[in-house]
Amino acid sequence: MAKHVGDDALDSVLHALSDPTRRQVVERLAQGPATTSELARPFDMALPSFTQHLHVLERCGLVTSEKRGRVRTYRLAPQSLERLDTWLAAQRARWTRRLDQLDSVLYDLKEQQR
Amino acid sequence: MAKHVGDDALDSVLHALSDPTRRQVVERLAQGPATTSELARPFDMALPSFTQHLHVLERCGLVTSEKRGRVRTYRLAPQSLERLDTWLAAQRARWTRRLDQLDSVLYDLKEQQR
DNA sequence: GGAATAGTTAGGCGTATGGCTAAGCATGTG
DNA sequence: CACATGCTTAGCCATACGCCTAACTATTCC
Numbered sequence: 001m002a003k004h005v006g007d008d009a010l011d012s013v014l015h016a017l018s019d020p021t022r023r024q025v026v027e028r029l030a031q032g033p034a035t036t037s038e039l040a041r042p043f044d045m046a047l048p049s050f051t052q053h054l055h056v057l058e059r060c061g062l063v064t065s066e067k068r069g070r071v072r073t074y075r076l077a078p079q080s081l082e083r084l085d086t087w088l089a090a091q092r093a094r095w096t097r098r099l100d101q102l103d104s105v106l107y108d109l110k111e112q113q114r
Numbered sequence: 115m116a117k118h119v120g121d122d123a124l125d126s127v128l129h130a131l132s133d134p135t136r137r138q139v140v141e142r143l144a145q146g147p148a149t150t151s152e153l154a155r156p157f158d159m160a161l162p163s164f165t166q167h168l169h170v171l172e173r174c175g176l177v178t179s180e181k182r183g184r185v186r187t188y189r190l191a192p193q194s195l196e197r198l199d200t201w202l203a204a205q206r207a208r209w210t211r212r213l214d215q216l217d218s219v220l221y222d223l224k225e226q227q228r
Numbered sequence: 229g230g231a232a233t234a235g236t237t238a239g240g241c242g243t244a245t246g247g248c249t250a251a252g253c254a255t256g257t258g
Numbered sequence: 259c260a261c262a263t264g265c266t267t268a269g270c271c272a273t274a275c276g277c278c279t280a281a282c283t284a285t286t287c288c
Contacts, residue, residue, distance in 0.1 A: 011132055018128035019276085020121060023201075030208035036235065049277050051235070070234045070285040078209055085202055087137075088195065094144035095192050133246085150265065163247050165265075170245095184255045184264045 012060035013084055021045070022053050029063060029076040036072045126174035127198055135159070136167050143177060143190040150186045 016022050025039055040050045054074060057063045061080040065072050130136050139153055154164045168188060171177045175194040179186050 007134060007137070010137070011134055014128050014132035018125055018132055020125055021276095023121070023124070027205065027208065030205045031212050037233090045276095046278060047235075048237085048279085052276075067235085070283095072235070076209065078206075081202065081205060085206075088199055088202065091141065091144045091195060092192075092199075094141065095190065098145050135246095151263090159246095160248060161265075162249085162267085166246070181265085184253090186265070 009061070009080075010083060010087055013062060013080055016056050016060045016062055017084075019053065019056075021050075022057055025053065025057060025074075026062060026076065029074060030078075033073050033075040036074070039074060123175070123194075124197060124201055127176060127194055130170050130174045130176055131198075133167065133170075135164075136171055139167065139171060139188075140176060140190065143188060144192075147187050147189040150188070153188060 017026065021043060024042070028034060028039060036051060036054065037047075039054065040047060043050055054063070054065070058065055058074075061077055063074050064077050065074045067073075131140065135157060138156070142148060142153060150165060150168065151161075153168065154161055157164055168177070168179070172179055172188075175191055177188050178191050179188045181187075
């Protein structure tokens, strides 16, 4: 089994996305940048609680932010989703390769039955 | 923004995958079934701690298990990864649609400059 | 300058998470 | 039957998480 030393990034991305609030923020930002309070509006949550979610998203690289005046604007950093994509693709590959092997085993069995 | 009521499943799948131990188990199982102790062997962890990870994976539907005699065998349940795949694809779609819109805005700006 | 606005910092609180040991149960095996 | 094997249950502990309120800072606007 391949060693996984540098996958802390994946850890934190997956952890960040495992919270529904944070996932909704990501979904919102996939449509374009937004400020802290715009992002917070749909949620029934105290602002400090909400900004913690934003900090989690930013720490793991899913979003970036920039403060102009007193307004902080967040944007999605889509390359971070690609990492997840890559991992998923790798698993799919393992899985399908395994199914291929099973197929050939079944084929061999059939051959033998003739 | 679309409402997200039934996404507890995604919550728990993402949470499960956010742990490196559990991710490695999934990677292992993507190559074929294995028993509890086979799965545990590579990890320097007390068995009860490890089986908790297996339970987490099973509760969220990422794996299934079956006990024959005193041996429990685990297999990957790949449809659960598809759910994640679907979500990721949706985000990618939002993101690229957004980029398309930006493209057309830029195009319009250019037109006006003529 | 004074008041509203936008975020931030500090600190507290209950629950969930991830690890452990010790003991318990089945199920195979000599 | 006795013993080894494979896993499970019970209970403990420390840390992390997600939420809150209160108070603070920094900007913008009249």
